[in-house]
Amino acid sequence: MIRFEEFTGVSLVDKKANSSMHWKMGTGQGSMKIDTISYLNEVGVLSPTCKHEIPDTSLLKMYRAMQTTRHIDERAITLQRQGSITFAMSALGEEACSVAGAAGLEEGDWIFSQYREAGILFWRDYPVQDYWHQMFCNAKDVNLGRQMPNHYASPERNIVTVSSPLGTQIPHAAGTAYAMKMRGDQKVAMCYFGDGTTSEGDFHTGVNFAAVRKAPCIFFCRNNGYAISTGLERQFASDGIAPKGIGYGIHTFRIDGNDVFAVRETVARARKICLDGEGPVLIEAMTYRRGAHSTSDDPSLYRPEGEDELWEKRCPVLRLGEYLKKQKLWSDAKDKKLLKEIQEEVTKAIEVAKATPKPPLHTLMEDVYFEIPSALQEQYEELKRLYPGRD
Numbered sequence: 001m002i003r004f005e006e007f008t009g010v011s012l013v014d015k016k017a018n019s020s021m022h023w024k025m026g027t028g029q030g031s032m033k034i035d036t037i038s039y040l041n042e043v044g045v046l047s048p049t050c051k052h053e054i055p056d057t058s059l060l061k062m063y064r065a066m067q068t069t070r071h072i073d074e075r076a077i078t079l080q081r082q083g084s085i086t087f088a089m090s091a092l093g094e095e096a097c098s099v100a101g102a103a104g105l106e107e108g109d110w111i112f113s114q115y116r117e118a119g120i121l122f123w124r125d126y127p128v129q130d131y132w133h134q135m136f137c138n139a140k141d142v143n144l145g146r147q148m149p150n151h152y153a154s155p156e157r158n159i160v161t162v163s164s165p166l167g168t169q170i171p172h173a174a175g176t177a178y179a180m181k182m183r184g185d186q187k188v189a190m191c192y193f194g195d196g197t198t199s200e201g202d203f204h205t206g207v208n209f210a211a212v213r214k215a216p217c218i219f220f221c222r223n224n225g226y227a228i229s230t231g232l233e234r235q236f237a238s239d240g241i242a243p244k245g246i247g248y249g250i251h252t253f254r255i256d257g258n259d260v261f262a263v264r265e266t267v268a269r270a271r272k273i274c275l276d277g278e279g280p281v282l283i284e285a286m287t288y289r290r291g292a293h294s295t296s297d298d299p300s301l302y303r304p305e306g307e308d309e310l311w312e313k314r315c316p317v318l319r320l321g322e323y324l325k326k327q328k329l330w331s332d333a334k335d336k337k338l339l340k341e342i343q344e345e346v347t348k349a350i351e352v353a354k355a356t357p358k359p360p361l362h363t364l365m366e367d368v369y370f371e372i373p374s375a376l377q378e379q380y381e382e383l384k385r386l387y388p389g390r391d
């Protein structure tokens with residue numbers, strides 16, 4: 001196993017976390033120094049220590065899904081600024097966590113995401129059009145406009161709706177994993193969250209439950225340095241997130257979250273650990289939130305200058321692109337063609353989503369109560385008066 005800083009000459013430590021080894025309580029292995037698993041360096045050179053083979057078709061699919069995610073995020077921010085959508089969040093710089101993480105899973109595994117993981121959708125061939133219907137919260141939105149933008153879901157792909165209150169997906173994932181274990185399904189649940197979310201009670205409840213019940217659940221933490229404006233040093237005193245997994249007695253890995261090989265290999269390995277009955281796994285993926293927290297945030301007020309430039313060099317998309325070119329699987333010309341294709345597909349999808357009407361008012365009242373309570377009915381009647389023709 002190679003440490004990120006030895007391999008790339010750039011320290012990942014910064015203000016974040018020491019650094020990887022697989023550490024498991026009671027095995028007597030390791031000390032509290034946790035190294036970072038990393039194979040693909042910043043200029044796209046794969047370490048010879050990497051034994052994880054990824055088929056060329058998967059590498060190319062990952063690349064496309066990452067580029068799609070990046071482009072979609074850029075367009076969403078512009079649309080929000082133009083007033084066409086209400087809100088947007090970007091995964092700029094963190095695309096490997098979602099895409100390569102989903103690529104390490106198998107069909108039928110459940111995914112519970114936070115909100116910066118749209119890449120899971122594109123890995124699982126989610127239509128770009130449906131993504132934009134959700135961003136516009138229109139009548140074709142899977143949530144019928146009841147959620148904010150970026151709260152995607154795909155029931156047919158086992159991707160559970162994003163939930164705004166942080167951490168609520170963690171006990172849900174642990175419970176789903178335990179249910180699958182009880183039923184004898186050979187499937188896992190994977191749950192994404194950010195570093196800030198590990199300070200929520202639900203993180204501790206969910207991880208402890210899964211640990212005690214040996215539920216086949218992969219807890220995937222994107223340690224991107226910030227919880228909105230709160231840097232890591234003001235969030236917790238531990239060496240990153242990995243010690244929290246060790247504390248709960250579960251298999252724990254720290255990886256370079258911008259390296260598709262490290263991410264995909266570790267998720268596939270975690271999956272095997274889960275299905276071998278060894279209990280849940282925590283993965284801490286070291287990455288960086290290069291954009292603002294959301295369109296309501298201005299990171300220039302709290303982030304030191306130069307930090308983004310440092311992480312721009314560690315870009316997961318560029319890194320994979322460089323590797324593919326070295327393997328003669330990719331070229332600048334193919335890149336140009338791909339970006340044009342993505343851009344055209346997205347532009348068309350945005351136009352369709354924009355022209356799609358908002359959901360009818362009655363959908364606001366449905367799907368919760370068997371019989372609509374009278375107070376709600378009164379509100380509905382008032383809404384109908386205020387918005388004639390929209391019921």
Ligand SMILES: Cc1ncc(C[n+]2csc(CCOP(=O)(O)OP(=O)(O)O)c2C)c(N)n1
Nearest residue numbers: 116164165166194195196197224226227228
């Ligand atoms: C229970 C709860 N508390 C606070 C918030 C407000 N909030 C939204 S996102 C966020 C930061 C989360 O940071 P992190 O988990 O590190 O994820 P990141 O945004 O960095 O990807 C906060 C505090 C919320 N949505 N839910």
